[in-house]
Amino acid sequence: MPExxxxxxxxxxxxxxxIIALIAPLIGVFLILRRxxxxxNTISHVALAGIALGLFLGIYxxxxxxxxxxxxxxxxxxxxxxxxxYAELSLSVILASGLGLATILISLSSNSSGIMSYLFGSxxxxxxxxxxxxxxxxxxxxxxxxxxxxxFFYISFNEREARLAGVPVSLLNFIFMFIISIxxxxxxxxxxxxxxxxxxxLPVAAAIQIARSFKQTIIFSIIIALIxxxxxxxxxxxxxxxxxxxxxxxxxVWLLFILLYKGINKKTGRKRWNYG
Amino acid sequence: xxxxxxxxxxxxxxSEKFILKELDLAVEKGDxxxxxxxNGSGKSTLLKILVRELIPDRGKIKLFGxxxxxxxxxxxxxxxxxxxxxxxxxxxATVREIIxxxxxxxxxxxxxxxxxxxxxIEEVLEWVGMLKFKNxxxxxxxxxxxxxxxLARALITDPELILLDEPLTGLDxxxxxxxxxxxxxxxxxxxxSIVMVSHDIHLVSNQANKIACLDGGRLFxxxxxxxxxxxxxxxxxxxxxxxxxxRRRVVY
Numbered sequence: 428m429p430e431x432x433x434x435x436x437x438x439x440x441x442x443x444x445x446i447i448a449l450i451a452p453l454i455g456v457f458l459i460l461r462r463x464x465x466x467x468n469t470i471s472h473v474a475l476a477g478i479a480l481g482l483f484l485g486i487y488x489x490x491x492x493x494x495x496x497x498x499x500x501x502x503x504x505x506x507x508x509x510x511x512x513y514a515e516l517s518l519s520v521i522l523a524s525g526l527g528l529a530t531i532l533i534s535l536s537s538n539s540s541g542i543m544s545y546l547f548g549s550x551x552x553x554x555x556x557x558x559x560x561x562x563x564x565x566x567x568x569x570x571x572x573x574x575x576x577x578x579f580f581y582i583s584f585n586e587r588e589a590r591l592a593g594v595p596v597s598l599l600n601f602i603f604m605f606i607i608s609i610x611x612x613x614x615x616x617x618x619x620x621x622x623x624x625x626x627x628x629l630p631v632a633a634a635i636q637i638a639r640s641f642k643q644t645i646i647f648s649i650i651i652a653l654i655x656x657x658x659x660x661x662x663x664x665x666x667x668x669x670x671x672x673x674x675x676x677x678x679x680v681w682l683l684f685i686l687l688y689k690g691i692n693k694k695t696g697r698k699r700w701n702y703g
Numbered sequence: 704x705x706x707x708x709x710x711x712x713x714x715x716x717x718s719e720k721f722i723l724k725e726l727d728l729a730v731e732k733g734d735x736x737x738x739x740x741x742n743g744s745g746k747s748t749l750l751k752i753l754v755r756e757l758i759p760d761r762g763k764i765k766l767f768g769x770x771x772x773x774x775x776x777x778x779x780x781x782x783x784x785x786x787x788x789x790x791x792x793x794x795x796a797t798v799r800e801i802i803x804x805x806x807x808x809x810x811x812x813x814x815x816x817x818x819x820x821x822x823x824i825e826e827v828l829e830w831v832g833m834l835k836f837k838n839x840x841x842x843x844x845x846x847x848x849x850x851x852x853x854l855a856r857a858l859i860t861d862p863e864l865i866l867l868d869e870p871l872t873g874l875d876x877x878x879x880x881x882x883x884x885x886x887x888x889x890x891x892x893x894x895x896s897i898v899m900v901s902h903d904i905h906l907v908s909n910q911a912n913k914i915a916c917l918d919g920g921r922l923f924x925x926x927x928x929x930x931x932x933x934x935x936x937x938x939x940x941x942x943x944x945x946x947x948x949x950r951r952r953v954v955y
Contacts, residue, residue: 577804
């Protein structure tokens with residue numbers, strides 16, 4: 428067994444990291460194609476407020492992050508329906524409110540040093556309680572995304588037409604917001620609140636460049652996220668770096684590599700990959 | 704004759720202005736109705752009311768004999784909006800995925816395509832002559848091909864009525880003609896009733912058996928045989944415009 432896997436905390440980090448690598452790009456595909464990438468950023472800042480609240484009240488921070496971000500996500504969905512033309516504005520307001528609240532709670536908290544590990548992620552923080560929470564939640568999220576696969580797909584393509592085809596759009600939007608907030612909240616341990624939005628969007632940004640179908644976009648995004656998370660965790664273990672940052676930078680390298688590959692292909696006139 | 708659509712005394716107002724007023728219309732099984740009229744005459748509004756996207760202020764609408772408020776067999780109705788114009792060209796989905804999504808209501812507990820549904824996708828693609836593009840990404844197709852795919856998507860639920868809202872805007876004449884031919888086959892061979900909004904009054908009135916002309920919120924219905932194009936429209940700057948002085952109501 429490689430050295431990094433002999434440590435219990437590393438085993439836990441790998442379990443959680445791989446679950447997140449599976450879910451984050453999966454929701455990212457639906458978010459980005461609906462041009463709602465900012466929602467990930469907004470909820471992660473609100474989750475930060477939840478963590479600060481947990482630290483302040485002495486409650487397990489991930490529970491508080493889940494609670495606060497689910498409430499915020501439902502608020503966003505309501506606002507998005509009320510202010511369809513200014514959806515981004517309502518997101519900015521909630522993002523700012525979350526960050527403002529987090530800052531005040533951090534300054535009030537006696538345990539303000541703990542917040543750093545939630546901002547940028549930390550491997551050593553992951554404990555057994557996290558595993559018991561995150562593994563079942565991960566299974567529920569993946570099951571929901573598989574069960575409603577074509578519903579989420581249709582809504583991403585055209586919400587109005589999806590409604591006509593009998594897709595329960597309001598219910599699925601509600602479930603989706605719920606999934607996003609849970610995913611972000613459980614990711615703050617390893618990836619960090621400031622970086623999780625990148626893990627939602629970067630693998631998709633890379634996959635979308637080479638994929639020819641929706642299914643391929645999802646598969647490629649997950650592969651890229653899995654490689655990035657595992658490489659990032661190993662590098663951060665040996666080099667003592669923040670795992671979140673290492674994971675994100677690995678992702679960026681992937682994206683640049685794919686863009687470069689596409690650029691070269693375009694110049695040499697080779698055809699795009701063509702498989703269904 | 705079974706009535707597919709029956710509208711009685713329909714009113715629709717937007718900002719206190721009547722868009723549709725006291726409108727009556729009956730579409731029978733097998734009809735091909737061309738819905739024509741000037742810009743802003745309420746053609747698209749009428750179609751949106753028929754798919755429950757807009758709610759009228761007054762009037763009674765029956766679809767397949769059921770009041771629209773209680774109608775739930777939406778799979779019987781295919782609707783092709785002016786989608787090509789609002790199409791996200793970079794959406795990474797294949798023709799197969801786009802068509803398959805319309806089977807959502809016929810999927811099982813897990814919303815994924817079943818093998819027999821894959822066969823059905825091939826069948827409708829064959830019908831519109833797009834089978835070889837099954838695994839092509841939708842964004843890489845031409846406007847006319849995309850419109851055929853959307854037609855195949857409407858066909859996959861075995862509809863009895865297809866509503867088309869100016870499906871050919873912006874496409875060249877040859878593509879338009881091919882598309883009309885296809886719609887005609889759906890009408891003649893499969894017996895699907897068609898209501899089609901079109902700007903191209905000449906082309907659509909050649910295909911349809913009824914011409915419904917919207918003007919000033921009112922609807923004038925004609926049989927295609929007696930429809931005299933020249934007494935209704937004149938060409939202004941290359942576009943056919945309704946001539947108000949010739950307006951008349953023909954009981955069909």
